Amino acid sequence: MTTGFIILTIAISLLKVIIASPPTFVVEWLLGKFALHSKLSEESATVTLSGKRLEGEEKTQFIRMFNEATFFDKYNEYNLPASKTGTPFIIDVNTGKRGVTLSVYIYSGHADVFKHGKKKTVAYSLRSESLQVC
Structure with missing residues (x-):
């Protein structure tokens, strides 16, 4: 006992x-x-710009700059960015059973990211000096 x-x-x-x-x-x-702004890995992500896949050093550099970017603000349905101008970087990420598509619009002061999941879309803004160079 x-x-x-x-x-x-x-x-x-x-x-x-x-x-x-x-x-x-x-x-x-x-x-x-x-996490809203999760880190990407090169193995699970495919990056395209204007239908052209980025490979090798370009892809590695873009993913590194994206991972180093600082989360700034999450948009809600009432304050979404008015216009999506320019050509976005499209990132397809496959993590397990789920697939996520990120559309990254780069502007002079920030980058807008639209995260398209299975059932919903979330938009947020990033700050990064290195992403502005792309």
Whole structure:
């Protein structure tokens, strides 16, 4: 009886510690699931500009600049950008079962990103000095 009580107390204590302070990789995984501006990997992303696929160094450089960009503002349905001018970079990302398409419109002061998922579209703005050069 005493041994069972001690084992139960230790198990409950360990469970409480794990729930109260999960490991870093668990927290990063959970936050990554709900991140609006998630980081891209070269293996899972396809980048096109005017129907032409970017390959090699161009693709690597664009993905690096996109990942380094700072999230600035999320647009809601009432303050969407009025016009989408210019030719967008189209990024197709395949992560597991889900596929996401990003349309990136680059302007002089910022970049607008339209994230097209399966059921909804989300728009947000990025700040990046290096993306402005593209």
